[in-house]
Amino acid sequence: MRRSPKNNSIMDDNEVENLRAAFGDSSDDDDVVDQAIGDTTVWERVEEINGLWLCRNFLSSAHQSVLLSAILSEGWFVEDSINQAMRFGDLPSWAIELSDLIRETVESVDLRVLPSDLLWREPLFDQLIVNLYQPGEGICAHVDLLRFEDGIAILSLESPCVMRFSPAEKEEEEDEYVDVLLNPGSLILMSGEARYQWKHEINRKQNGFQVWQGEEIDQKRRISITLRKLCQA
Numbered sequence: 001m002r003r004s005p006k007n008n009s010i011m012d013d014n015e016v017e018n019l020r021a022a023f024g025d026s027s028d029d030d031d032v033v034d035q036a037i038g039d040t041t042v043w044e045r046v047e048e049i050n051g052l053w054l055c056r057n058f059l060s061s062a063h064q065s066v067l068l069s070a071i072l073s074e075g076w077f078v079e080d081s082i083n084q085a086m087r088f089g090d091l092p093s094w095a096i097e098l099s100d101l102i103r104e105t106v107e108s109v110d111l112r113v114l115p116s117d118l119l120w121r122e123p124l125f126d127q128l129i130v131n132l133y134q135p136g137e138g139i140c141a142h143v144d145l146l147r148f149e150d151g152i153a154i155l156s157l158e159s160p161c162v163m164r165f166s167p168a169e170k171e172e173e174e175d176e177y178v179d180v181l182l183n184p185g186s187l188i189l190m191s192g193e194a195r196y197q198w199k200h201e202i203n204r205k206q207n208g209f210q211v212w213q214g215e216e217i218d219q220k221r222r223i224s225i226t227l228r229k230l231c232q233a
């Protein structure tokens with residue numbers, strides 16, 4: 001069975017004001033603020049999967065460029081053989097800003113995007129993975145390790161991709177899955193069932209070939225940022 005997510009877009013009345021506050025209301029640079037707010041900065045619940053939320057335009061293109069430069073200037077990806085960087089505990093300032101922005105934008109909508117015990121834990125995230133995928137590279141189906149708490153965020157940069165969710169435990173021969181398109185600048189949040197009862201994967205094996213709604217996706221390099229919190233020992 002193939003299912004694709006329906007878009008339950010709900011725009012909170014206060015959202016634009018809150019986003020303006022989140023991105024800083026620099027009156028000398030209103031363009032950047034407007035781009036940051038975007039016209040589709042909306043949390044969408046992926047209907048088929050409890051606890052899975054998508055914010056398509058979480059970061060404006062300007063903000064994506066700034067973040068990408070910050071990541072690349074960490075110097076983690078200077079060699080072709082290195083495609084993943086992990087940090088625990090003290091995160092780089094750009095990751096803390098991202099984490100703050102997630103909390104602010106979730107708080108600003110009157111929707112249960114993240115249960116409040118997760119949203120208000122301190123810190124919200126203390127573990128970071130940056131993955132760099134060349135065209136044709138992806139990640140096989142997995143549930144994130146249980147050493148991490150519930151409440152996981154993934155931000156996409158540079159290239160769109162399709163992330164496939166499938167039940168972690170499926171009946172034999174059952175082929176149930178839900179595809180979600182992750183555009184650059186989009187953010188997904190997984191909690192509850194989405195985090196524990198569904199696997200996620202990115203299949204770009206065939207020379208980077210992926211299809212979304214019948215259209216081939218032009219694969220480029222993709223960078224993702226995964227934010228999680230380690231369980232207490």
Ligand SMILES: O=C(O)CCC(=O)C(=O)O
Nearest residue numbers: 129131139144154224226
């Ligand atoms: O790159 C992604 O979007 C997914 C990364 C991921 O699932 C992980 O690091 O556990």
Ligand SMILES: [Fe+2]
Nearest residue numbers: 142143144200
């Ligand atoms: Fe994962």
